[in-house]
Amino acid sequence: MSILKLFYVAAIVVFCTTFLVLKASFACACEPKTTGYFLQMGKVEPTNARLVNRPGIAKSLTGVSGDITAGRQIILDRKRGNCLACHRMTILNDQPFHGDIGPSLNRVALRYTGPQLRQMLVDARKYFPKTIMPPFHAATGMHRVRKNFKGQTILTAQEIENVVAFLKTLN
Amino acid sequence: MRTNSAMPHPAARLMFFNIQFSTNFQTSPFEEAKMTNQIKKFSRTSYFMTLIITILVCAAPPAANAQTRKSIPPTGTGNPLRELVSGYYFASLATRALQDDDFDNPSSLWLDVGQNLWKKADGQAAKSCASCHGDAKDGLKGVGTRYPAYDKKAKTVINLEQRINLCRVSHMKAAPWGYESKELLSITSHIKQFSRGLPVAVKIDGPAQASFKRGKSFYYQRRGQLNMNCAQCHELSYGNRIRSDLLSQGHSNGFPTYRLKWQKVGSLHRRFKGCNKQVRAEPYKSGSREYVDLELYLAWRGNGLNVETPAVRR
Secondary structure (H helix, E strand, O other): OHHHHHHHHHHHHHHHHHHHHHHHHHHHHOOOOOHHHHHHHHOOOOOOOOOOOOOOOOOOOOOOOOOHHHHHHHHHOOOOOOHHHOOOOHHHOOOOOOOOOOOOOOOHHHHOOHHHHHHHHHHHHHOOOOOOOOOOOOOOOOOOEOHHHOOOOOOOHHHHHHHHHHHHOOO | OOOOOOOOOHHHHHHHHHHHHHHOOOOOHHHHHHHHHHHHHHHHHHHHHHHHHHHHHHHOOOOOOHHHOOEEOOOOOOOOOOOEEOHHHHOOHHHHHHHHOOOOOOOHHHHHHHHHHHHOOEOOOOEOHHHHHOOHHHHOOOHHHOOOEEEOOOOEEEOHHHHHHHHHHHOOOOOOOOOOOHHHHHHHHHHHHHHEOOEOOOOOOHHHHHHHHHHHHHHOOOEOOOOEOHHHHHOOOOOOEEOOEEOOOOOOOOOOEEEOOOOEEEOHHHHHHHHHHHOOEOOOOOOOHHHHHHHHHHHHHOEOEEEOOOOEEO
8 A cells, every 4th residue: 555655646746847847848938927927827818810909999988987787788778789689698698589690799808808899889890891780989971860860879978988898897 | 355344334335235236137148148139130120210211301202382482592683682581481480370361361451441442433533443454353463573663654663552543643533542541551452462472573674774773772871870771681681680580581572561560551661661760760751762762672682582462570
């Protein structure tokens, strides 16, 4: 029995040493990594192949930070955001009937940066010219807008910020 | 080792018992061979059964009846749709059943009104539709597949509703009916029902060409505050859901149609208005040139689909 125990201990030691050596060699090959780097390893940088290096709107439209709860309400409201008409998201599964015209918004904050999300809400045509997604905060360039909506945007600047705040939580 | 110990742990005893239990059912080598043979036999039978079923399924004659086919290839060239699917197949089974049964179909009330109006004399000429056309069943069969069409006298493309009103004004010397009036919807449905089952076949060449082109540009023009065009929903996203609604290809082969949302029969132009309002765009008037152009373009997109008037839609 004692020989078996010795063997286990030896195996663990060999395994740990190999791991440390390999890790060190990787660290040497690239730039030096801190402990924080290894803690962050599970997280992915927000990237989308089509939108890499596209800046978007970095500045908040109002200067006031968005309210997540209010953003959720706008997403559900059929007269305002009505995001569920086209997008499905698991976090709102308490609501029936999610549309499937647009892509799923699950983990959308991992695919796009905050500024990119803001740009797509304001006017998604900047990234995708043929998109069906309505420009939620663009008042010009529309054809035959109905009288009672003329000169207005679908969402106000603060409502856009609220929705951005909600979408940022989907990571 | 366990058998040597005087009193094993209760759990171990249970284990031991289980082992003993299972050993009771050990089969002899002879029986084992018999069982293997049985399994082999069974697998061989199931293999042959699968083979036979596959052959039967493959060799079965395909459903050749065009009526039961869900999608048909577009007739003519240049249609952006690869397949044509009637709005019927985007409706629920309950709605389809309503349309299929002539007595359950709520449009039958309008058809009755239409039948009476067909025979009723009206206007200064004191003529009815029947005075010239006889029975609509014989005289006007297939008319519903041709409209909108170019009219030489009007020198423009007109739809069936406008054709009826022109007839009333010029031949019956009667006042035209309102576009969304019960009379016009009823008589249009009455005429069009005799084209049911015939493929839509509007002409877009010759003098109708200009109207067709205008209709096409209307179709692809983004409009309203939501900035959408018809194609984004009905050409690129049909079959997808917009919230709980299933998007159709937006064909006009069922109009005038009984819409459950309206609780009555309505015209295609009324539907256009609804669509325009939904994208927050200023709608045009019913019977306007823009909508007739669009109606012609839309009918051409569905050329080959069977007329379904009086259809039932959600």
